[in-house]
Amino acid sequence: MADLLPQCLIHKILCLHSFKRAAQLSILSKTWLQAWLTIPNLSYSLGYLEHNMKKVMDNIMERYRDGKIPIEKLDLSYSVYSNEVFPLFNKWLDIALQNGVKDLVFRVPSHLTSYPLPMLTILATKSLRELVLTGCDLYCVSLSSGVVNCYSLRKLSLTQVGLGDNTLQILLNSCPFIDSLILDYCSWLKKIELLNNLPKIKSVFIRKSGTQLVKIQAPSLEHLSYFTGGEEFAMFDIDAPNLVSLEYKGFKFPATFMDANLQWSCYPTRFVLDSTSETIASFMDVLMHMMSSSHSTSHGSNKPLHRQLKEVKADKYDWENQRWHCDPVELGSERMAIRDLKDKFCFLLYWSCN
Incomplete structure (x- = not known):
């Protein structure tokens, strides 16, 4: 019965499992074996006790190279501090790029950052649509010496990646059609700026540490x-007039959203705030003041807001049951009822144009 399935469907089934589990399923029949031999998603993890897997993985990659078998996704991770594997990484990456890889995932513990990732080679490919890097060190990578444009890239995810401000800007400018960006604990950055250099950007996730300055000007966002850790004030400046949802987590809330007399430069309809009870209560006061005001001014000027906040609905998160409360919270009644040290609320904001 399993042989009746077309190979493209078997590929989809195998891709739902780990590479090891997919290999086990290949014994079902010759059809499934042939499908596994050409599975488009490859996932390898090289650990301390898996040195013998290097030859197996290398043989598989050579088979894909010699047979010119298409590769949709290569997920490669390692936890071995050894320069001996670096030539293999280069070889496997080259094969994946030559075979039209679309999604590339490379993970390494942040304390093992000596591998010189060939970024120029990666960015030069015309098929790449998603690049996910964890723990890599891009400080030793010179992008300015030979900048290439990767117009196909749509998602860029950097987690605990070592890179400087200039490298980040070169990287973003080289991939102008990114629509999803993740910067997760890239602590070496002093500032994160998206200043109209990503015209197609739709989604941005930033988790920062320290006192990084974040400035965003993105009409398409x-x-x-x-998310910010610690008790430092969030240095946060955003101009995103088409923003639909904003989620903020941190002890100190940006002053931009805490002063009802400042002109908001974005008008999200969904605002999730995960912070101290005191901060959330103060934010509720701001929202109530904005609703009761006929107009607001910006930085001491008499310039009215482009939009007026007309209505707010708030849902409180139930930490015990890990879900949102079904009944909306009234701002005025909840203001004095907050007792927990930490809370999470979802505010639904209804705006009208002035």
């Missing part, structure tokens, strides 16, 4: 998640 629709979803923003911004």
Whole structure:
């Protein structure tokens, strides 16, 4: 019965499993074996006790190279501090790029950052649509010496990646059609700036540490998640007039959203705030003041807001049951009822144009 399935469907089934599990399923029949031999998603993890897997993985990659078998996704991770594997990484990456890889995932523990990732070679490919890097060190990578444009890239995810401000800007400018950007604990950055250099950007996730300055000017941006640790004030400046949802997590809330007399430069309809009870209560006061005001001014001027906040609905998160409360919270009644040290609320904001 399993042989009746077309190979493209078997590929989809195998891609739902780990590479090891997919290999086990190949014993079902010759059809499934042939499908596994040409599976488009490859996932390898090289650990401390898996040195013998290097030859197996190398043989598989050579088979894909010699047979020119298309590769949709290559997921490569390692936890071995050894320069001996670096030539293999280069070889496997070259094969994947030559075979038209679309999604490339490379993970390494942040304390093992000596591998010189061939970024120029990666960016030069015309098929790449998603690049996910974890723990890599891009400080030793010179992008300015031979900048290439990767117009196909749509998603860029950097987690605990070592890179400087200039490298980040070169990287973003080289991939102008990114629509999803993740910067997760890239602590070496002093500032994160998106200044109209990503005209197609739709979603941005930033989790930062320290006192990084974040400045965003992105008319196309629709979803923003911004997490900050510690008790430092969030240095946060955003101009995104088409923003739909904003999620913020941190102890100190940006002053931009805490002063009802400042002109908001974005008008999200969904605002998730995960912070201290005191901060959330103060934010509720701001929202109530904005609703009761006929107009607001910006930085001491008499310039009215482009939009007026007309209505707010708030849902409180139930930490015990890991879900949102079904009944909306009234701002005025909840203001004095907050008792927990930490809370999470989802505010639905209804705006009208002035």
